[in-house]
Amino acid sequence: MLSVTNLQVKYGNTEALHGISFTVNQGEIVTLIGANGAGKTTTLLSIARLGPPEGPKIASGDIVYKGQSLLNVPPHEIVTKMRMALAPEGRHIFGNLTVEENLKLATFARQDTEQIATDYQRVYDLFPRLVERRKQRSESLSGGEQQMLAVGRALMTGSDFIMLDEPSMGLAPLLMYDMFRALKELNSQGMTLLLIEQNARIALQFAHRGYVLDTGAIVASGDAKELMNNPEVKKAYLGG
Amino acid sequence: MLDTIIQQGFNALQLGSYYSLIALGYCLVYGVLLLINFAHGDIFMVGAYVAFFSATALLGQYGFIQPGIPGWVVLALTIPVTMLLTSGVGIFIERVAYKPLRLKGANRLYLVITALMMGIVLEYGNLAILGASRKSFPSLVPRVLIEVGGATVTSLKLAAIVVCFLVFGLLHWVVTRTKLGMAMRAVSYDKFAVPLMGIPLDIIIIFTFFLGSSMAGLAGLLYAMNFPVLDPFMGALVGWKAFIAAVVGGIGEIRGALVGGFLLAFLEVTVAATFSSELRDLISFSILLGILTWKPTGIFGKPRTTKI
Incomplete structure (x- = not known):
């Protein structure tokens, strides 16, 4: 469904990805793991087509989704036409808007009123905490609730492919497992997920397949269970 | 005594209406792009000139329209024409001058300097094309004097005040109730995440x-109808003052722009009436300075907090 081939990406003159290739099939949870600065976020920003000044510039390679190259698709059409959403690193929720407004904004370009209503229900079922906080300014939410909102917002775009950048960041262990259970639940409803994580242990536990990224190159890949038992991966990312 | 106060009150409301209408524009652009659009005062001047040419053309001064259209019809047509053409100029400047810099990720300082230069280009462009002679705005509707509590107010003055509040009400509705307004607020908080929606x-x-x-x-x-003499530099000082009003009110908050505009106008009128008009700007801006020292984010401004 998504295939990234020989993707080479730069920030200014610095090359951040040195030609990486990977695929995500429909209905899968795929995770990219790796240390800080390995290029995980860069990969997602490239797929979401967020370019300069904040994002990277694609130097060569291709990103093909459902048979169409994304290279010339503007970022808002990645969401509206390709139906791929990104819950970015650091959440980037709109703190000056209420929880409800944040979710509503994600439906900006959608016309399918009935499906939107179903999607609200799905988000609130998945994250009941958000129902209680519906009318609150979202900057008053706790870190965990903000993360739920970021994922909820991605769902409200009506996408069937969601990229998540460190959904566990800043969450207490219990909340972290809640979050991953919610993601698994989404996946069982047919959502394809591309997930990046520093916490390799939990990511591999929930994902089907994984890729290990190290300083801009993929150094290992395979079935999540295999990766978990791979001695190199164990040593470098799972604490021995 | 009372009638003087009422009279001056109306003067202040009228002046405040211009300041507020302009300050709202500073406020919106700053809110969305964090750009202080210093060309905005000159957009006000462009508006006055667009109104002038639209009104005189409709009155038949250039020959391609037969004279004889009644004044109120001319006015009714001039309002939308002026708003549309002036916004066209504003958008054109954004596309030509600001957008390329933004895409290159230029530091905000360069954008502000570009805006300053655009303002100068507008002023001297006008001077080059139309010459230094001032234009006098035709009177489109008769001035009716209205008696309010012993003071007399012209209908035009009253119109400026009413229009300002109507426009603010409409703008407030757009910003708080519509999806576009919601998106504007979202951009002002986090531009990065907006395309992701x-x-x-x-x-x-x-x-x-x-x-x-x-x-x-x-x-x-409205300004041209009340003070019917136009010159290329009419927007410079008014623009600066409206900008200061927006900052004192709390830039990025539209209530702030409204309150700031009227606050400045009331200060100016009060100082001019009680001391002298030479002291007007000195004293009123000293007071505004005091307000900013007391609350650097402006009256309605809030310091931004982020959660890690």
């Missing part, structure tokens, strides 16, 4: 310039 950032930016510039155009028209 499937929202084309450019549309929101163009819409913002449309709102700001059309309000400045409307202010230009």
Whole structure:
């Protein structure tokens, strides 16, 4: 469904990805793991087509989704036409808007009123905490609730492919497992997920397949269970 | 005594209406792009000139329209024409001068300097094309004097005040109740995440310039009707003052722009009436300085907090 081939990406003159290739099939949870600065976020920003000044510039390679190259698709059409959403690193929720407004904004370009209503229900079922906080300014939410909102917002775009950048960041262990259970639940409803994580242990536990990224190159890949038992991966990312 | 106070009160309300209408434009653009659009005062001037040419053309001064259209019809046509054409100029400047810099990730300082230069280009462009002679705005509707509590107010003055509040009400509705307004607020908080919601950032930016510039155009028209002498530099000082009003009110908050504009106008009128008009700007701006020292984010401004 998504295939990234020989993707080479730069920030200014610095090359951040040195030609990486990977695929995500429909209905899968795929995770990219790796240390800080390995290029995980860069990969997602490239797929979401967020370019300069904040994002990277694609130097060569291709990103093909459902048979169409994304290279010339503007970022808002990645969401509206390709139906791929990104819950970015650091959440980037709109703190000056209420929880409800944040979710509503994600439906900006959608016309399918009935499906939107179903999607609200799905988000609130998945994250009941958000129902209680519906009318609150979202900057008053706790870190965990903000993360739920970021994922909820991605769902409200009506996408069937969601990229998540460190959904566990800043969450207490219990909340972290809640979050991953919610993601698994989404996946069982047919959502394809591309997930990046520093916490390799939990990511591999929930994902089907994984890729290990190290300083801009993929150094290992395979079935999540295999990766978990791979001695190199164990040593470098799972604490021995 | 009372009638003087009422009279001066209306003067202040009228002046405040121009300041507020212009300050709202500064406020919107700053809110969305964090750009202090220093060309905005000159957009007000452009508005006055657009209104002038639209009105005189409709009155038949250039020959391609037969004279004889009644004044109120001319006015009714001039209002939308002025707002549309002026917003066209504002949007054009955004596309030509600001957008390329933004895409290159230029530091905000360069954008502000570009805006300053655009203002100068507008002023001297006008001077070059139309010459230094002042234009006098035709009177389109008769001035009716209205008696309020012993003071007399012209209908035009009253109209400027009413229009300002109507426009603010409309703007407030757009910003708080519509999806476009919601998107504007979202851009002001976090521009990065807006395309991720499937929202084309450019549309929101163009819409913002449309709102700001059309309000400045409307202010230009109202101003020209009340003070019917136009010159290329008429927007410079008014623009600066409106900008200061927006900052004192809390830039990025539209209530702030409204309150700031009227606050400045009341200060100016009060100082001019009680001391002398030479002391007007000195004293009123000293007071504004005091307000900013006391609350650097402005009256309605809030310091931003982020959660890790």
